[in-house]
Amino acid sequence: MSQSHNRGLIEDFGRWREFRAGMWAWIFHKFTGWVLVGYLFTHIAVLSTAIPASGQETAVLQAGDDVYTQTIVTLEELLLVRILEVGLLAVAVFHILNGTRLLFIDLGVGLESQDKSFYASLILTGLITVASVPTFLAGAF
Amino acid sequence: MSTQVPQQTDETDAETEPDAAEEPSKGDLRREKKAERAAEREREAEAAENAAAGGNTRELKVFRFDPEIEGKQEPRFDEFHVPFEKGMTVLDALIYARDTYDSSLTFRHSCRQAVCGSDAMFVNGQQRLACKTQLSELSEPVRVEPLPHADVRKDLVVDMEHFYDQMDAVEPFFDADELPEDELAEQRQSRQNREKVKMSTRCIWCGACMSSCNIAAGDNQYLGPAALNKAYRFAMDDREGEARKQERLEIIEQEHGVWRCQTQFSCTEVCPKDIPLTEHIQELKREAVKNNLKFW
Ligand code: HEM
Ligand code: SF4
Numbered sequence: 001m002s003q004s005h006n007r008g009l010i011e012d013f014g015r016w017r018e019f020r021a022g023m024w025a026w027i028f029h030k031f032t033g034w035v036l037v038g039y040l041f042t043h044i045a046v047l048s049t050a051i052p053a054s055g056q057e058t059a060v061l062q063a064g065d066d067v068y069t070q071t072i073v074t075l076e077e078l079l080l081v082r083i084l085e086v087g088l089l090a091v092a093v094f095h096i097l098n099g100t101r102l103l104f105i106d107l108g109v110g111l112e113s114q115d116k117s118f119y120a121s122l123i124l125t126g127l128i129t130v131a132s133v134p135t136f137l138a139g140a141f
Numbered sequence: 142m143s144t145q146v147p148q149q150t151d152e153t154d155a156e157t158e159p160d161a162a163e164e165p166s167k168g169d170l171r172r173e174k175k176a177e178r179a180a181e182r183e184r185e186a187e188a189a190e191n192a193a194a195g196g197n198t199r200e201l202k203v204f205r206f207d208p209e210i211e212g213k214q215e216p217r218f219d220e221f222h223v224p225f226e227k228g229m230t231v232l233d234a235l236i237y238a239r240d241t242y243d244s245s246l247t248f249r250h251s252c253r254q255a256v257c258g259s260d261a262m263f264v265n266g267q268q269r270l271a272c273k274t275q276l277s278e279l280s281e282p283v284r285v286e287p288l289p290h291a292d293v294r295k296d297l298v299v300d301m302e303h304f305y306d307q308m309d310a311v312e313p314f315f316d317a318d319e320l321p322e323d324e325l326a327e328q329r330q331s332r333q334n335r336e337k338v339k340m341s342t343r344c345i346w347c348g349a350c351m352s353s354c355n356i357a358a359g360d361n362q363y364l365g366p367a368a369l370n371k372a373y374r375f376a377m378d379d380r381e382g383e384a385r386k387q388e389r390l391e392i393i394e395q396e397h398g399v400w401r402c403q404t405q406f407s408c409t410e411v412c413p414k415d416i417p418l419t420e421h422i423q424e425l426k427r428e429a430v431k432n433n434l435k436f437w
C-alpha cells in the first residue's frame with residue numbers, strides 16, 4: 001500500500017493534526033532516540049579532549065589550564081550550552097519514560113490506557129525539566 | 142438451466158378472503174400502507190428541500206480524480222452542499238450528491254450498515270467507514286478522500302488488491318490438524334476460547350487499519366494489522382492443533398510479519414469494528430518469543 005495520490009506538500013504537512021496519542025508517542029520516541037545518539041557522539045568528542053590532557057604536566061593540570069578543563073569551562077560558560085543541556089535532559093527523560101511505557105506495551109500491560117501513559121510521560125517530563133532548570137542555569141548569568 | 146417451460150399450475154385462491162364488505166381487504170391495507178409510505182417519502186423530500194432552502198445543508202469537499210478522462214486526470218476537490226437530515230451519515234451525503242448533482246461521482250458501498258466493508262474512506266483526516274460516520278459529528282467542510290497509501294482508481298475508489306493479497310498470505314481459513322471421523326460432526330470450541338478470538342473474528346476487510354499504519358505505508362511486504370489479526374484469529378483457535386499452529390507462527394514471525402509493528406496504535410484507533418488490533422499483534426509477538434525461546 002505504498003502508493004498514494006499526491007496530496008501536495010502543504011497538505012502532507014497539515015497532516016499532523018490527524019495524529020493521535022500513539023502516533024505522537026512514536027514520532028517523539030524516534031526523534032528523542034536519534035537526538036540521544038547524536039548527543040552520544042558530541043559527548044564522546046568533548047570527553048576525548050581528556051586524552052591529550054592526560055599527557056600534560058601536573059602543574060598545568062592543577063592550574064586547570066589543560067585542554068580538557070578549558071574545553072568544559074568554555075562550553076559551560078555559554079548560555080546556549082546551558083539551555084541545550086536542559087533540552088537534552090528533557091529529551092532523555094521523555095525517551096526513558098516513554099521507553100518504559102513501550103516495554104509495558106510489549107508485555108501486554110495497560111494497552112487500553114496507552115494514550116494516558118503517553119500523556120503521563122509528557123507531563124512528568126515537563127515537571128522534571130522545569131525542576132532541573134535552576135541546577136542547569138546556576139551561575140550562567 | 143433447463144429450457145423447459147415450468148408447468149403452469151392453475152392457482153385458484155385456496156384461502157378465500159373474508160367478506161370484504163366491512164373489513165378492508167389485505168390488498169387495500171397494502172395499498173394504504175404504500176400510499177402512506179409514498180407520502181412519507183414526499184414529506185422527506187420536502188423536508189430536504191426546506192432544509193436546503195433554510196440553509197440547513199452540509200458542505201462536503203470530495204476528492205475527484207479520473208485517469209481515463211482528459212481534464213479530470215489532475216486530482217481536484219469538488220464541493221457539494223447536501224441538505225442535512227437527522228441521522229445522516231457521510232455515505233448518505235455522498236449518495237445524495239451522486240444522485241442529485243453528479244452521477245459520475247464514484248465510490249464503493251453496499252450494505253450501508255458497517256457489514257460489507259466497502260466504504261472505508263479518509264474523512265476529515267481519519268480513516269472511517271462512511272456508512273458508520275454521522276455527519277453531525279464532523280466539522281465543516283467535511284473532507285472526503287480515498288484511503289491514503291493506496292492506489293486511487295477513480296474518485297474515492299482505491300485498489301484493494303494488495304490488501305487482499307496480504308489477507309490471503311496468512312491463509313485465513315479454518316484448517317484443523319485432525320478432522321472428526323464423521324465429516325458432518327461439529328467441531329466445538331470452548332466458550333473461553335471463543336471469547337478469546339471473538340473480537341478478532343469481527344473484521345470486515347475494509348482496509349482502514351492498513352491505510353492508517355505508516356509502517357505498512359513504508360513496507361509493502363508488511364502483512365499489516367488486518368492480516369495479522371486474521372492470523373491471530375486462527376492461531377489462537379484451540380481446535381486447529383499444534384502442527385497447524387506452528388505453520389501459522391512461521392507466517393506470523395517472518396521478516397515482514399509481526400515484528401514490523403511499532404505499536405503506533407493508529408490501526409486500533411481507526412478500526413470501525415473496534416478490534417483491539419495492537420493488542421492482538423502484541424500477543425502474537427509474545428507467542429512468537431515463547432515459541433522460540435526455550436530455557437529447558
Ligand atoms: C533507560 C533508557 C532507555 C530506554 C528505557 C529506552 C527504550 C527504548 C525502546 C523501548 C525503544 C523501542 C521503540 C519501539 O519499539 O519503537 C527505543 C528505541 C530507540 N532508542 Fe532508546 N531507550 C533508552 C535509552 C536510549 C539511549 C541512551 C539512546 C541513544 C544513545 C537511545 C536511542 C534509541 C533510538 C535511536 C531508538 C529508535 C530505534 C528505531 O528507530 O526503531 N535510547 N528505546
Ligand atoms: S481490522 Fe478493522 S480496520 Fe482493519 S480491515 Fe478489519 S475491520 Fe477494517
Ligand code: FES
Pocket residue numbers: 249250251252253254255256257258259260270271272273
Ligand atoms: S456500505 Fe457496507 S460497510 Fe459501509
